[in-house]
Amino acid sequence: MDTYLFEEFEGVSAKAWKQKIQADLKGLDYNDTLLWHSIEGLTVRPFYTKEDQTNQQIPLSEDNFNICQSVFVDNEDVANKLAVNSLQRGANAIEFVANKTFDFKKLLENIDSVNTPIYFKLNFLDVEFTKQLSNFTQSEKSYFNIDIIGNLAKTGNWFSNLNEDHEKLAQISSLNNCIAVNASLYQNAGANCTQQLAYALxxxxxxxxxxxxxxxxxxxxxxxxxxxxxxxxxxxxxxxxLWEALLKEYGLFEIQANIFTQPSLRNKTLYDYNVNMLRTTSECMSAILGGTNTIANISYDELFHKSNEFGERISRNQLLVIKEESGFENAQNFADGSYYIETLTEQFAEKALDIFKQIEQGGGFLKQLKEGIIQRKISEAAQKEQELFDTGELVLLGTNKIQNPNDKMKNDLELFPFVKKRSEKTLIQPIIAKRLAEQLEQERLENE
Structure with a gap:
């Protein structure tokens, strides 16, 4: 086909669009009326054109995204049953979360550990156990969520101490996919997008x-x-x-970032909890279009109910509907060519790189974590977001806007949904995840 639809129409420049908009505003200021400034410091315009296209080549995975089900390991037989059931009902990856060592032979019975991506989130550091587990699975698709720096950031303490933790990780480092960088903590604690990117890097x-x-x-x-x-x-x-650019500085090429994604807990609510399903659906779609490798949805009642079959089935089915009925299968490249998204991507990368350089010039991430600089920056960003929520500018439907006065939750809480006070001593100030609605919800619970 030599000609294209609408080719006979003359193109309109961004300048012409802006002039037309300015005329339609009838005296109102364009900048004050239509430009939006995000908490990251980005200025969002009302329209974008081909002039904004960056044609940035982003190293995205060629494989479709994995639908992952998270399973907590308390009893190996129960956890195995839940995992097998999830795989039979549409999941094609499993995340096992454990606070202590477990019988991995029982846990992985009837699971194809060679071909199934399995993520082991180990909230402990045990060299011998991890090696035995890796030898048992014998798979390049086994991932070990071991993050000694992340544990320090989250708890304020090393597993043992700096030298011993690094020595143990060195012994584990021969395994495949043996180190995780848990940037989820920064998001759930209130860091803005550019901070999350810079801190992860x-x-x-x-x-x-x-x-x-x-x-x-x-x-x-x-x-x-x-x-x-x-x-x-x-x-x-x-x-x-950013990851590709950093690795080039080390002389490394063609190593793509492997990204595991979950919806945030920061904006989830107790009241009108079914809205959480809308939030997680939107968030899962963002993750897929952003090019995540694996996504594990969270249940709408994750905050206040113990793990249950209904909630887990709903969360898994949300992903199945997105993938199989909404056209998101192989959607990694769908955002290519979007002027708005390409502009945002470039701005995020530039701003995050500036923060990263400041961290490195200040002695590195670990040094700034020990000095409390990272914690302070996250706290400042979280407070800005909290103020937007408290004033109603940032809306969580059913919570700080359009409340249902008949919605009662006091007798439905199986789990404590708020930040817990800790009494143990810590080496550094931990980064604490906190939801936006916590204070408002506590007040509503007291008044029920």
């Missing part, structure tokens, strides 16, 4: 600096995504650009 760079560039292929990333739909798409795409 600087966090990973600590491992590269300590263990050498050969460890790069063994690192994978955990991100959480919020409900700012286009921002979250751009965030994940920007991180792939």
């Amino acid at each position: 600087a966090h990973a760079n600590e491992y590269l600096n300590h263990f050498g560039s050969s460890i790069a292929s063994k690192i994978y990333f955990n991100f959480s995504v919020g409900s700012n739909y286009f921002f979250e798409i751009a965030k994940l795409r920007a991180f792939r650009i």
